[in-house]
Amino acid sequence: MQTGDTPDLDTKGLNNLTLDSCKAIRDDYGVEIFTVAVDVNSASAKKVLRDCAGDDSKVYDVTGADLASTFELLAMRSLRLTK
Numbered sequence: 001m002q003t004g005d006t007p008d009l010d011t012k013g014l015n016n017l018t019l020d021s022c023k024a025i026r027d028d029y030g031v032e033i034f035t036v037a038v039d040v041n042s043a044s045a046k047k048v049l050r051d052c053a054g055d056d057s058k059v060y061d062v063t064g065a066d067l068a069s070t071f072e073l074l075a076m077r078s079l080r081l082t083k
Helices: 011-029 043-053 064-078
Strands: 035-038 059-062
Touching: 011 043, 035 043, 035 064, 043 059, 059 064
Parallel strands: 035 059
Antiparallel strands: none
16 A cells, blocks of 8 residues: 555565665765664564675674674774864
8 A cells, every 4th residue: 555655665675675775875975884783683684784784794783781882893993084
């Protein structure tokens, strides 16, 4: 069923839109995407995050207790300040 111009999307459709957006951001704009799965148990959700990042080295699967240290690691690894 459609409401106006917005189609109702199922999980597969939403995942595809997400991955298309991730690919465009990476490929068209050269942006590195890092994903962080916090207390995620779903293999399919983790796959979407992995595919979005495009590189396993940019994917973090952590618990809530590890979140702060994960963001510190990300900041040390990839934070660049520009003028």
